[in-house]
Amino acid sequence: MEARFAEPSVLILASLSSGPKHGYALIKDIEEMAGARLGPGTLYGALTRLERGGLVEALPAQDRRRPYRITPAGAAAARAYLEHVQRVAVVGLKRLEAYS
């Protein structure tokens, strides 16, 4: 069974935590970081949602490539989500150890 790693929004926020990136740089970084190949439609669907929610903000465009930056609210949301996932992972792995 192939597990879905995480939803695109979390991957985008995690990627932007290391600095502003435009669409192509985001896709490449996420591929390297999580092994997930996001498509352009998926990326921009998630970016629209994140920008509307105030979790990322657009910077001035360079040519036709516009970089995005994570906001303090975005960083807090990503941290809260990832800490929750981490807690679940720790407990889950402990239980799996006992199971095997």
Next chain:
Amino acid sequence: MKWLIRLYPARWRERYGGELEQLVRDLRPSRSTAGIALDLVKGAFDVHVQQGIGLQVGDRKAIKRGMVIAGAVWLGLSAEIFVVNVVLPSQSDDELLSVLASYLCIFAALFLTGLLAAPADASLKGHLLAGLVAGSMIGALTAATFAVVDNVWLDIVALQQSKIEGFAQSGAGSMREFINKGLVGLAVFLTVGLGVGGAILSWAGGVVGRHGRLTGTTVASTST
């Protein structure tokens, strides 16, 4: 690929279209065209859903009202289907009147959907969508009711003359198989047919509703 970006809402394209086009250009050498195309279609659908398919408040209200009407009509039809097929089953084919009455009720309900959409200030798109959703809902749910009734009470339904004759000519292996094959066609016919009919009737109801409002306003202003 540019034409696929046109699937996105116009206002969204103004803001993100250029960037997305550039990203597609950057990705083309390393990704399959089909994969990118599929993802763009998925993304366009996602953005439309995020923006409520460009619907105004009045349109959404009209669609919700249409869904409530469709639910009520379906409950009534289900009761009628249950009574006619299970409680008081008739082995002869004299159901013409009840079928005609059912269709008239459905058409009236779809017309009412448009009529009620007018006071909600729904746009033309809102009227059409409200009728489409209500009609498709009635069609799909009614087909589901037939599927339940025909399969659960097969021993009663199978005694209908039309079913016996149809089964004899069908070459199907069993009465259940014959009935279920027919139900697939019925489901498609009812869902698509009532969806399209619903859009037209709702539009007509909207025209009458708006005309009534205008006449009412004119009468009110001349009498004051």
